[in-house]
Amino acid sequence: MNNGCILRIVLPILCFIRFLSLTRLGPQGKHISSRGNQRVVLLVGPHKTASTSQQRNIIRWIKSDNILPGWSWPAPAIDDDGFCGARGKTLNNRPNIFYSYITTLYGKGEGFCVRELYEKRNLTKEDFINDYEQEFRNSWSEGNNLIIASEAIDMIITSTDLDGGLLLTRILHGMPWNSHDTPANKLEGSNDDITVLVNFRAPRVKHLISMWHECCMDDISFQDYLTISVPRGPDGLRSIDSLQLVKVFLEKGIHVTLINMAGVSAQGYDISAVVACDVLNANCTSNMTIIGDDISPIKMNSKYRSHGMTDDQLEMIESIIRNYDCNFENITQHEKLTILYPDELINSFKECADIIPSDRILTRLELEKKLSQIGSTFERDIVQEELRVNS
Numbered sequence: 001m002n003n004g005c006i007l008r009i010v011l012p013i014l015c016f017i018r019f020l021s022l023t024r025l026g027p028q029g030k031h032i033s034s035r036g037n038q039r040v041v042l043l044v045g046p047h048k049t050a051s052t053s054q055q056r057n058i059i060r061w062i063k064s065d066n067i068l069p070g071w072s073w074p075a076p077a078i079d080d081d082g083f084c085g086a087r088g089k090t091l092n093n094r095p096n097i098f099y100s101y102i103t104t105l106y107g108k109g110e111g112f113c114v115r116e117l118y119e120k121r122n123l124t125k126e127d128f129i130n131d132y133e134q135e136f137r138n139s140w141s142e143g144n145n146l147i148i149a150s151e152a153i154d155m156i157i158t159s160t161d162l163d164g165g166l167l168l169t170r171i172l173h174g175m176p177w178n179s180h181d182t183p184a185n186k187l188e189g190s191n192d193d194i195t196v197l198v199n200f201r202a203p204r205v206k207h208l209i210s211m212w213h214e215c216c217m218d219d220i221s222f223q224d225y226l227t228i229s230v231p232r233g234p235d236g237l238r239s240i241d242s243l244q245l246v247k248v249f250l251e252k253g254i255h256v257t258l259i260n261m262a263g264v265s266a267q268g269y270d271i272s273a274v275v276a277c278d279v280l281n282a283n284c285t286s287n288m289t290i291i292g293d294d295i296s297p298i299k300m301n302s303k304y305r306s307h308g309m310t311d312d313q314l315e316m317i318e319s320i321i322r323n324y325d326c327n328f329e330n331i332t333q334h335e336k337l338t339i340l341y342p343d344e345l346i347n348s349f350k351e352c353a354d355i356i357p358s359d360r361i362l363t364r365l366e367l368e369k370k371l372s373q374i375g376s377t378f379e380r381d382i383v384q385e386e387l388r389v390n391s
Contacts, residue, residue, distance in 0.1 A: 038145055038189070040175060041279065042196045045151030047239035048210040049199035049261065050271045050299070055095035055149045057272035057297045061282070062147070063093070066292050068282055072144040076131040083120070084113035092135075095149075101132045102152035105170040133179040140176035140187060147280075157244045159235050159364060164248040172252075195257055196249045197279055199271070200242045202262040202344060204321035205314050207240050208371075209307050222307040226375030230368050237364050237371075240321065243328035244364075246337065255336045263341025272297040278340055313374065320370045324361040326352035 043058075045051040061067040075092035084091060091097055091114060103109035104125060110116075118128045139146055153171065156164040172178060177189035201207040212225045220229060230236035242258070249256050257279055264274050269288040277284035283291045309317075329349040331337060339345065361367050 038140070038143065038193065040140075040146045040148065040194045042153065042171075042194060043147065043149035043275070044153035044196055044198055044245060045239070046154035046199070046242055046245060047151045048207060048214055049201045049242070051149065051151050051199070052095055053297065053299050054272045054275055058147060058149070058275070058280075059093055059095060060295075061276060061290070061293065064292065066283075067290060068276065068280055070143075070145055071280060072139040072142075072146055074135045074139040074144075074146050074148065076135045078114060078117070078131070080114070080117055083117050098132075098148055098150040099152045101129070102150045102155070102167075102171070104128060105174070106152070106155050106167050129174070133174045136174060137176045137179060137187060140189065145280075146176075151239070154239055154241075154245060156248055157238055157241055159238070164252060168248065168252060191252075191254060195255045195279070197275065198242050198245050198249075198256060198258050200258055200260050200262075200345060202260070202348075203318055204240070204325070205318045208237075208317065208321065211237075211239055212307070222309065223375050223378045227372050231372050235364075237368055241364060243325055243331065247328055247331055250331060250334050250336055253336070255338075256334075257338045257340065258342075258345075260339060260341045260343075260345045262344040266344070267341065270297045270299075274340065309378065313378065316374055317371060320361065320367065320374065322348055322351070323355055323359070324364070324367045325349075326355060326360065327362060 043051065043054060058068070059073055062071055062073050073093065075094075075097040078091045080091055097114075100109050100112035100114050103112070104115065115125070115128060118124070136146060136148075153167075156168045156171075161167070172191055172194075175189070175191065175194065176187045177193075178191075180186045201210075209222065212222050216225060216229060246256050246258055259271065259274060261271060264271050267288070273284070273288045273290055276282040276290055277288055285291060326349065329352050332339065332342075332346065332349065361370060
């Protein structure tokens, strides 16, 4: 329960209700790092889970003197001389500034403007990585908590590397206590000081539609997205696989907080405020208003285009994705997992027992094939529905 509940002692009942909604599945109490309360929080998205909005709001709150004291957004202060459109400003306070760092660790990233800037200045990929990791070390040495945010971190669950593999190893190597050249330069801390924040978006079909909006709604229909784009891949459905992300981090011994976005919406809360209040320990009221902030949280990247599906088709797609999610029902009891606003997610897992073993969808490849099959029936089903309505 955050400080807002303590401050608003005139509303004990509301505070108690909110406390009940923050069910933790696993050990009780907040995780305390080996350096007291100093932490690194990785906001990993995945894509299309309000992650850009969260980043913009967090940057603004960190700039404030009193909303997120002790937290830093540790990107290097790169002066681009207007090369990347900063118009005389440094790039470090931009959302998605860590995206190029993560994709560079992944072995790509050459097309990002900031990487081209480094090349223009005769600096190497290694220089680029070192600048980020030195900023992590500088901020940590000053006693700050770090927030590192990028949806690109969901690349740790590519279809060829579902256990995290090399990218996750490189991300962990970049932490302040790991990125040192000699024992004399080693900073105090450990991977136990990391909390990974993963968003779980439901209804699941809405996450899928939003992925279509992001990638290609101006070029192809939702039907073509399911029947052509997703199967062609690779990793067409990686960003919908929040629970696989959770599983990989837990298997590496990392603390994970999973936010069930449907539960947040049911409470009428803003997802950015939930991150600030329940994860970053901002000073908040019982109704998730951040004390000292008079500006409503920013919401970004809302898009709409008709998908052309019937209600029955939506239900089928939802059921198929939920079937795949059942592969992860056992993670809820993991000692290093905290689930915020879990009711809808836990209730959906209860339905997994009704799926007969032969109907279980065990892999993302199977999920892609099932969704493609549904997409191939769209026009036929719509014609049949029109005939039924007009009969």
